[in-house]
Amino acid sequence: MRTGVDVEVREVGLRDGLQSVSTFFPSAEKIAWIRAEAACGMPEIEVCSFVPPKLIPQFTDAVEIVAAALEIPNLSVSALTPNLKGALRAFETGVHKLNYVTSVSESHNQSNVRRSTDESVEDFRRIVEARDQHAQAANTRLGVGLSTAWGCSIEGAVDPDATMRLAGRFAEAGADELAICDTVGYANPTEVKALLSRVVKEYGDGVDIAAHFHDTRGLGLANVYASLEAEVFRYDATLGGLGGCPYAPNATGNIVMDDLIFLLEGAGLRTGVDLDKLIAVREIISRNLPNEALHGMYALAGAPKGFQSTSQVA
Amino acid sequence: MRTGVDVEVREVGLRDGLQSVSTFFPSAEKIAWIRAEAACGMPEIEVCSFVPPKLIPQFTDAVEIVAAALEIPNLSVSALTPNLKGALRAFETGVHKLNYVTSVSESHNQSNVRRSTDESVEDFRRIVEARDQHAQAANTRLGVGLSTAWGCSIEGAVDPDATMRLAGRFAEAGADELAICDTVGYANPTEVKALLSRVVKEYGDGVDIAAHFHDTRGLGLANVYASLEAEVFRYDATLGGLGGCPYAPNATGNIVMDDLIFLLEGAGLRTGVDLDKLIAVREIISRNLPNEALHGMYALAGAPKGFQSTSQVA
Incomplete structure (x- = not known):
């Protein structure tokens, strides 16, 4: 984690947000968004997905976007891949971190990446090997997102023990980070605290632990506090809460970055991000996606009187 | 608290919601709303405010509304009063609980009820005496809402020690309940947990402790979890998150009852309220206030697959 930062927030709108948006977001405007957010102090941005361009044309420019993002100083650049083939394309770019995804729920994994969770673990082992042998990827860290950890829109409830077992297999296979994901907005703060406490206790010493919430049923920030x-x-x-999952009906809305930072900074936790500067960056999204609703209560209500964020960028 | 209920939720939309709405909500429709919500298992509803009708014409029918609500079995009927004069009107009705309000912030108290917090405490002592001497009010419990406990739109930050001192004075004066209120949506879950832990430890043995949040900056349900x-x-x-405070600019939006119940029931805490029946009651608000935006993510997204609320009403 960057020096002077207590909590690391990561912008995933260019990937999780845009993957469900059919309008192509022009490459130059993606780069403008990335630069503007980096200038607010955002420590990490997931800039694209290395899915097959035929599947999601939004990410046709993945290589170009990563290259532009890597030129920005002090920004950790990450991208997503669903498989080894995408990983090999990503490694060529020298991206700082590559995020791989597997659903804890077998049905969701089949629907999302068309293979069993066993096959997903095996694929990840091959990605780790490929990274280790790839000249441009020597410093590329590997993250794993465990989707549907608190419930699945196909199977319903998901056993926390299943998440723990899968986390263990990925940790053993060489994941540098495990992101536990409420892909469809099912999670409850009580379950979140229980499961994440186990994950941190079991794997937190060797692996970075992250959380990824959607606000589908209004509990996203309660889950962050948990x-x-x-x-x-x-x-x-x-x-602005842009986002969703194309394979999870109604799962619109990642948690809102602006409100998340208000929560964290209000709790005295330094994010390194200048919240009031960040609010102005929303305009880049709205001018390119005028039909997408942007969310966020802080942007509407403004700062409380006397509120001082600890993180301000000159 | 009602038998079989772990957490008591209280509908305050007919008071805190309607006080900022200039359109008169017809009395028969208020009664329909109260009956419909009571039929979902709602344990307590704050049905009106005994403010001078000239000040807020919405509450001209306060006496009639309380009388109708008192006929509903198994419903605790509460109302608000800003002063002794309103309390005397309320006592005549035999309302089950009367909620008095004082702001911790002197400026907000002056703006809201036109007196100092010292005078508010003195007024409350007179209300307790009046209750004790009033034939119809022998069983009327007295609640006190401490507004702006986590910040004030006029003064900014509010000292937690000031809230503790004021809570102590009202507990000593005979309050049956203390509701700690984030009137303007400034509270952060870290501060909420810290202050409420002190309040519960200090006063929780003799007095019921409640919390009242607005979702002005998106942290309402995170504050509930805290x-x-x-x-x-x-x-x-x-x-539907109806509400606000006429004296607190931008403080629109009490926390959404529907999403609150989803949080609680998802955590295995019984509310006694049938959530899916409750969602249908939103229609009574929207047909009477077509220009008021209703909030709530659960109402949009629906229940998670396999989600079972513990509270269902036949």
Whole structure:
């Protein structure tokens, strides 16, 4: 984690947000968004997905976007891959972190990446090997997102023990980070605190633990607070709450980055992000996606009187 | 608290919601709303305010509304009063609980009820005496709402010690319940847990402790979860998030009752309220206030697959 930062927030709007948006977001505007958010102090941005461009044309420009993002100083650049093939394309770019995804629920994994969770673990082992042998990827860290950890829109309830077992297999296979994900907005703060406490206790010494919430049923920020209680200090979010999952019906809305930062800074936890500067960046999204609703209560209500964020960028 | 209920939720939309709405909500429709919500298992409803009708014409029918609500079995009927004069009107009705309000912030108290907090405490002592001497009010419990406990739109930050001192004075003066209120949506879950833990420890043995949040900056339900951690089990909310405070600019939006119940029931805490029946009651608000935006994510997204509320009403 960057020096002087207590909690690492990561913008995933360019990936999790845009993957469900059919309008192509022009490459130059993606780069403008990334630069503007980096200038607010955002420590990490997931800038694209290395899915097959035929499947999601939004990410046709993945290589170009990563290259532009890597030129920005003090920004950790990450990208997503669903498989080895995407990983090999990503490694060529020298991206700082590559995030791989597997659903804890077998049905969701089949629907999302068309293979069993066993096959997903095997694929990840091959990605680790490929990274270790790849000249440009020597410093590329590997994250794993465990989707549907608190419930699945196909199977319903998901056993926390299943998440723990899968987390263990990925940790053993060489994941540098495990992101526990409420892909469809089912999680409850009580369950979040319980599961994340176990994950942190079991795997937190060797692996970075992160959390990823959707606000589908309004509990996203309550789940963040529950995660803080479990000593998780890495959170995905999207500016203005852009986002969803194309395979999870109604799962619209990552948690809102702006409100997340208000929560964290209000608790005295330094994010390194200048919240009032960040609010102005929303305009880049709205001018390119005028038909997408942007969310976020802080942007509407403004700062409380006398509120001082600890993180301000000159 | 009602038998079989772990957490008491209280609908305050007919008071905190309607006080900022200039359109008169017809009395028969108010009564329909109260009956419909009571039929979902709602244990307590704050049905009106005994403010001078000239000040807020919405509450001209206060006496009639209380009388109708008192006929509903198994419903605790409460109302608000800003002063002794309103209390005397309320006592005539035999209302079950009367809620008095004082702001911790002197400026907000002056703006809201035009007196100092010292004078508010003195006024409350007179209300307790009046209750004790009033034939119809022998069983009327007295609640006190401490507004702006986590910040004030006029003064900014509010000292937690000031809230503790004022809570102590009202406990000593005979309050049966203390509701700690984030009137303007400034509270942060870390501060909420800290302050409410102190309140519960200091006054929780003799007095019921409740919490009242607005979702102005998106942290309302995170603040509820923080309050549960502080062992507070009584929450105000409004169906569809109707509400605000006429004296607190931008403080629109009590926390959404529907999402609150989803949080609680998902955590295995019984509210006694049938959530899916409750969602249908939103229609009574929208047909009477077509220009008021209703909030709530659960109402949009529906129940998670396999989700079973513990509270269902036949």
